[in-house]
Amino acid sequence: MTIPEIQKKIEEGLPGCKVEILDPYRDGVHIKAVVTYSGFAGKGLIEQHRLVYATLKDELKEEIHALALETRSE
Amino acid sequence: MEQELKDKIESLIKSENVFLFMKGTPEMPQCGFSAGVVSTLKQLGIPFGSFNVLSDMKIREGIKEYTNWPTIPQLYIKGEFVGGHDIAVQMAQSGELLKKVG
Numbered sequence: 001m002t003i004p005e006i007q008k009k010i011e012e013g014l015p016g017c018k019v020e021i022l023d024p025y026r027d028g029v030h031i032k033a034v035v036t037y038s039g040f041a042g043k044g045l046i047e048q049h050r051l052v053y054a055t056l057k058d059e060l061k062e063e064i065h066a067l068a069l070e071t072r073s074e
Numbered sequence: 075m076e077q078e079l080k081d082k083i084e085s086l087i088k089s090e091n092v093f094l095f096m097k098g099t100p101e102m103p104q105c106g107f108s109a110g111v112v113s114t115l116k117q118l119g120i121p122f123g124s125f126n127v128l129s130d131m132k133i134r135e136g137i138k139e140y141t142n143w144p145t146i147p148q149l150y151i152k153g154e155f156v157g158g159h160d161i162a163v164q165m166a167q168s169g170e171l172l173k174k175v176g
Contacts, residue, residue, distance in 0.1 A: 030106065045161045046143075053144050060144040066107060067145070069160050 001063045003031060006056065010035060013055025032068035040073035048073075079136045086133075087150045090123030092175055095137050096147045097128050104128055107159035108147045114166045120175050151175055 003021050010019045010033060017037035024032065033052065040048045048071040053060060056067070087093055092115065098104030100112045100122075115122050127134035127146050138144055141155050149156045151174050156162065165171040 045164065046155065046157055049157065049161065050142065057144070066105075068107075070164075 001059055003028065006031070006033070006059070006064070006067075009059065010052060010055045014039060014051060030066050030068075032070065034070045034072070036072045036074065038073065040071055043073075045071065075136060075139055079132055080140065083133065083136055083140050086123075086125055088153050090121075091152060092120055092122035093150045094122050094124040094147055095127055095133075095150075096124055097126070099126055100124055105147075107145075110159050111147045111149060111162050114163055114171075118166060118172055118175075120172070 003023060007019050007021050011017060014035070014037045017035055017039075020034040022032040022034065024030065035052055037051070039051065043051075049069050052069055052071065056064060060067070086095075094108075094111060094115070096103060096105075096108035096111065098108055100116075103109035103112055112124075125133065127137065134146070137146065137148060141148060143155065143158065145158050147159055147162075149158070149162050156165070156171075156174070162171065165174070
């Protein structure tokens with residue numbers, strides 16, 4: 001799974017969100033997604049992360065080894 | 075989820091005030107995120123119990139289902155799921171983690 005594919009999955013799953021993918025080690029594996037989504041407003045961190053994870057449900061089972069998350073509501 | 079597995083997970087979670095499901099041990103973490111939570115807890119001087127999910131495939135898969143959270147590490151405080159690596163680190167930085175431990 002490539003970084004653009006991960007980005008697309010999150011964007012499709014959370015309509016109107018903004019996704020920035022960082023690859024700090026430049027290895028394409030230990031990536032971080034910074035997701036800004038109005039739907040996060042009023043939700044706790046656990047729920048915000050669960051919403052992002054839900055968009056990558058199948059990928060997280062096998063393909064994605066590590067995904068760091070930062071979520072913002074605006 | 076079978077009752078026996080659920081009971082085992084619950085007894086682990088409740089065995090300590092702060093409990094971490096991780097890959098590897100606090101002395102020798104086997105994943106960067108697990109290592110990150112361990113060092114966060116140690117820096118704050120928070121004592122914790124831990125379970126190495128790499129030693130038990132049933133717990134490794136079971137804990138994901140139990141908490142509805144797809145990744146490990148998973149941190150629990152007073153029997154309540156707090157989050158994974160990113161949330162733990164964020165809460166440590168804001169002071170919220172220490173407050174929660176009480």
